[in-house]
Amino acid sequence: MCGRLTQYRGIHDFVEVLSMPDVWRNNVGEHALQRFNVAPTTPVAVLRVDEGGPRADLVRWGWRPHWATDRAAPINARVEKVAHGPFFRAIWPHRAITPIDGWYEWVDEGAPKKQPYYIRRRDGRPALCASIGQFVGDEHDGS
Structure with missing residues (x-):
């Protein structure tokens, strides 16, 4: 799963893909x-309602x-864990x-270090990734 990503366009370029660019608060x-x-x-840019x-x-x-x-904050998760596990219950709703231009995957090719490969859409348009998060709340809701 992705451990690095790119967001090099402006936010207007990302929301344009959703066919409603004028209604977003930026x-x-x-x-x-x-x-x-x-x-x-x-920080990463996200689109939400x-x-x-x-x-x-x-x-x-x-x-x-x-x-x-007792553990680091996860950066990605499988939907079945997010939807049904207690860890993500507070932020599931x-x-x-998360609009991205692409992401990196590291492949073990036998060298001392893994080789990163950049992945993006063939047509050059942004990819839209499903996300969940804590956007408001008090300090005890999460970190």
């Missing part, structure tokens, strides 16, 4: 994101509930889209 900025090697625990309508925000990549202090 909390990301007007310029291209220019992020070519986004690592876990750093709240009571005020559609919005674009920057959120930290990775989440864990406050009671899970908070769905979002």
Whole structure:
């Protein structure tokens, strides 16, 4: 599963793919994101809907509930774990889209280090990844 991604376009380029670019509240900025090697625990742009309508925000990549202090915050998960396990129960209702230009997969080719390969859509358009997250709440809801 993906451990690094790219978001180099501007947020307007990402929301244009959704055929409703004029209704989004933009909390990301007007310029291209220019992020070519986004690592876990750093901010990523997400598209989500709240009571005020559609919005674009920057959120930290990775989440864990406050009671899970014995492990690192996961950066990805299988849907069956997210939908039915207690770990993600608090954020399951908070769905979002993470628009990306591409991602990296590392392949073990027998060398001392794995070889990263960049993967993107063949047509060059953004990929839209399903996401969940904590967008508002108090400090005890998660970290």
